[in-house]
Amino acid sequence: MSQITINGGKPLQGRVDLKGAKNLVTKAMVAALLGDSPSVLKDVPHISDVEVVSRLLQLHGVTIEHDPVSGDMKLDSSNVEQARMVDIDAHAGSSRIPILFCGPLLHRLGEAFIPGLGGCEIGDRPVDFHFDVLRSFGAVIEKLPTGTRLSAPEGLKGAKISLPYPSVGATEQVLLSATTASGLTELSGAAIEPEIIDLISILQKMGAIISVDTDRVIRIEGVKSLKGFTHQALFDRNEAASWAAAALATGGDIFVGGARQVEMMTFLNVFRKVGGQFDIQEDGIRFFHPGTELQPVVIETDVHPGFMTDWQQPLVVAMTQAQGLSIVHETVYENRFGFTDALKQMGAQIQIYRECLGGNPCRFGQRNFNHSAVISGPTPLRGADIRVPDLRGGFSHVVAALAAEGTSNVTNVQLISRGYERFIDKLGALGADFRFEA
Numbered sequence: 448m449s450q451i452t453i454n455g456g457k458p459l460q461g462r463v464d465l466k467g468a469k470n471l472v473t474k475a476m477v478a479a480l481l482g483d484s485p486s487v488l489k490d491v492p493h494i495s496d497v498e499v500v501s502r503l504l505q506l507h508g509v510t511i512e513h514d515p516v517s518g519d520m521k522l523d524s525s526n527v528e529q530a531r532m533v534d535i536d537a538h539a540g541s542s543r544i545p546i547l548f549c550g551p552l553l554h555r556l557g558e559a560f561i562p563g564l565g566g567c568e569i570g571d572r573p574v575d576f577h578f579d580v581l582r583s584f585g586a587v588i589e590k591l592p593t594g595t596r597l598s599a600p601e602g603l604k605g606a607k608i609s610l611p612y613p614s615v616g617a618t619e620q621v622l623l624s625a626t627t628a629s630g631l632t633e634l635s636g637a638a639i640e641p642e643i644i645d646l647i648s649i650l651q652k653m654g655a656i657i658s659v660d661t662d663r664v665i666r667i668e669g670v671k672s673l674k675g676f677t678h679q680a681l682f683d684r685n686e687a688a689s690w691a692a693a694a695l696a697t698g699g700d701i702f703v704g705g706a707r708q709v710e711m712m713t714f715l716n717v718f719r720k721v722g723g724q725f726d727i728q729e730d731g732i733r734f735f736h737p738g739t740e741l742q743p744v745v746i747e748t749d750v751h752p753g754f755m756t757d758w759q760q761p762l763v764v765a766m767t768q769a770q771g772l773s774i775v776h777e778t779v780y781e782n783r784f785g786f787t788d789a790l791k792q793m794g795a796q797i798q799i800y801r802e803c804l805g806g807n808p809c810r811f812g813q814r815n816f817n818h819s820a821v822i823s824g825p826t827p828l829r830g831a832d833i834r835v836p837d838l839r840g841g842f843s844h845v846v847a848a849l850a851a852e853g854t855s856n857v858t859n860v861q862l863i864s865r866g867y868e869r870f871i872d873k874l875g876a877l878g879a880d881f882r883f884e885a
């Protein structure tokens with residue numbers, strides 16, 4: 448378990464550069480399974496979720512070459528049919544991406560075995576929509592103690608599907624299964640996050656016919672085969688938002704190379720309302736604390752184009768320094784405020800409520816989920832011993848330790864490498880005062 452000892456109270460200043468989004472790159476790698484010729488994905492970050500997906504693909508006969516410096520990744524899936532089905536239970540790792548192997552493996556092999564899933568523990572995270580989608584396409588699903596076995600005795604056939612909630616993963620499941628299924632698929636209630644639109648761009652390069660209509664409807668005309676793709680991955684807007692919040696919380700100034708305005712518009716509006724300033728340039732966005740008082744805000748996390756759930760945790764740290772009461776209503780995951788316990792230990796005043804506060808009633812209201820937070824500021828933060836609970840919560844703990852007076856010991860830091868490339872190097876480049884033990 449790696450740990451970092453931070454001497455806080457110093458503004459973060461300097462430049463960090465982004466690579467491709469964790470939430471796109473890992474899915475694009477799975478899409479490569481569908482191609483009958485090699486694919487090239489550019490800007491692939493060196494993060495542990497990419498390693499988990501690489502190992503799983505390699506077990507299925509995909510050859511992968513990744514240059515971690517340039518980020519170029521070459522994936523050749525021409526030998527998938529020859530690969531031996533192996534027990535991949537030991538390789539489930541920390542990622543949720545294995546669930547997306549179902550469609551491509553059913554197309555390529557007629558069967559699939561999916562190990563138990565990882566990912567952040569921020570709620571139940573069921574996969575019922577995924578399995579309902581796959582059943583609509585004709586898959587037969589058998590749950591085993593070690594995972595799930597799937598088969599498609601008559602191949603996958605297009606279907607009319609309606610998602611009860613615009614789930615990112617279930618929408619990707621439909622895309623990756625329907626593209627080479629026979630016939631038409633119409634998906635309503637789809638998620639339309641920028642990472643999904645980028646995945647659709649990749650599938651179109653491969654030969655797919657997919658249209659994104661108004662009102663969350665996606666139509667897919669199945670094609671017989673797909674070829675490989677060459678694609679530059681969409682930048683990681685979650686990492687960009689994290690560094691922006693880190694600049695604000697520490698009173699700093701960070702240029703985030705590779706960040707773009709369009710995919711971050713909702714975040715930028717909130718950042719400005721809290722009192723942060725930004726300067727959009729051709730090659731990135733500069734985020735900084737202008738030196739004036741921060742303002743409280745009321746936000747509600749939501750599916751795109753709403754305020755993303757993965758953005759709230761580091762921003763909550765900045766809210767502890769705002770003058771007054773801020774409210775965060777988390778409507779995407781039912782249990783995503785566990786990270787606030789450590790912030791309270793550091794001096795933050797945060798109260799968690801079961802009620803839907805500050806916004807519209809959501810599906811978690813009246814169901815006893817602690818899904819609203821009231822943050823009262825400004826409160827000075829002081830150093831503490833804390834343990835990283837999950838990816839974004841962990842980033843927010845490190846930001847709090849950097850903003851706090853005194854020394855903090857943060858353990859379980861390796862979890863942060865699931866989604867942040869060269870995290871420790873970047874902290875060093877921003878002038879943080881810390882000691883890291885791997």
Ligand SMILES: CC(=O)N[C@H]1[C@@H](OP(=O)(O)OP(=O)(O)OC[C@H]2O[C@@H](n3ccc(=O)[nH]c3=O)[C@H](O)[C@@H]2O)O[C@H](CO)[C@@H](O)[C@@H]1O
Pocket residue numbers: 469470471543570571572573574575576577578612613614615616617638750755756757779780781
């Ligand atoms: C690897 C990846 O891309 N992760 C992102 C993805 O996660 P992920 O794809 O897992 O998130 P979903 O959009 O599927 O989940 C949203 C909500 O739907 C529920 N649900 C989902 C599937 C299902 O079968 N049944 C069900 O009830 C979930 O419990 C959750 O409450 O989108 C989330 C929402 O933008 C982000 O926070 C994650 O960073």
Ligand SMILES: C=C(OP(=O)(O)O)C(=O)O
Pocket residue numbers: 542543565566567685757838839866
């Ligand atoms: C929840 C997240 O990721 P995952 O779905 O991979 O657990 C995240 O990126 O914050």
